[in-house]
Structure formats: C-alpha cells, structure tokens
Amino acid sequence: MNIELDEKQIIDKVIGDLKRHNLLTEQAQNVTVNYIADDQDVLYTIAETAKIMKTNTSYVYKLVNAGLIPVLKLGSYKIRKTSLGEFLAKYEGKDLTDPSHIVELEVSKIE
Structure with a gap:
C-alpha cells in the first residue's frame, strides 16, 4: 500500500492531532500555518527535464510524443x-529504451 502525502497534508495532520489531544496551549489553539509551497522549479522545461533524468532532450520529446509524460x-x-515524479514512479523497473515498446527490466542481466 502506497500512501503519498505532501508537506501541507502532514503539517495540517500534526496540528489537527495536537489540537484534538489538547496538546497546544490555550493561546495556541488558533494556530494556523501559512504553508508556502516550494514554487521553485514547479515547471520544468524539456532541457531541465532531460538534465534531471540524465538523458537528452530528444529522448524527453520521444517520451512526450508517446504520451508518457504530459x-x-x-x-x-x-x-x-x-507529472515527472508520477512518470518516474510509474515506470520504475521498466526498460523505456523504446517508449513504444515498454518492457520489464531483467535485473539478473544488469552488469
């Protein structure tokens, strides 16, 4: 079972638990968190994506054209x-050399 939570969900859960169990002082009962998302690098260019994936831009375009990365x-x-994170998680353990013919990696053959 995979459970994915972002930082805001975790913070909200912890504060909710503290309030529910009366572990915050009376003055702190009205605590709110102004969560500021890490807005740096929310969107990547094709070149940035290629760099992150340690590949080239032509290959990223192949993945996009194959409909694998929106x-x-x-x-x-x-x-x-x-989207990049979801793609990497979804295709982990796969051979994407040919994006139109995705196969399972044969780990026993890795050298």
Whole structure:
C-alpha cells in the first residue's frame, strides 16, 4: 500500500492531532500555518527535464510524443514537477529504451 502525502497534508495532520489531544496551549489553539509551497522549479522545461533524468532532450520529446509524460505549452513546452515524479514512479523497473515498446527490466542481466 502506497500512501503519498505532501508537506501541507502532514503539517495540517500534526496540528489537527495536537489540537484534538489538547496538546497546544490555550493561546495556541488558533494556530494556523501559512504553508508556502516550494514554487521553485514547479515547471520544468524539456532541457531541465532531460538534465534531471540524465538523458537528452530528444529522448524527453520521444517520451512526450508517446504520451508518457504530459506537457503544457507556455511559450515552450513545460513539464510539471509532479507529472515527472508520477512518470518516474510509474515506470520504475521498466526498460523505456523504446517508449513504444515498454518492457520489464531483467535485473539478473544488469552488469
């Protein structure tokens, strides 16, 4: 079972638990957290994505054209950080050498 939580969900859960169990002082009962998302690098260019994946831009375009990584166009193509993370998690353990023919990695053959 995979459970994925972002930082805001974790913070909200902890504060909720503290309030529920009366572990906050009376003055702190009205505590709120102004969560500021890490807005740096929320969108990656194709080149940035290639660098993160340690590959080249042509290969990233192949993955995009195969429909494996969603993009949006804001002047140039951008890939959401979350979309890249989802792609990497979904295809872990797969051989994506040919994006149109994805196969399981044969770990026993890795040299």
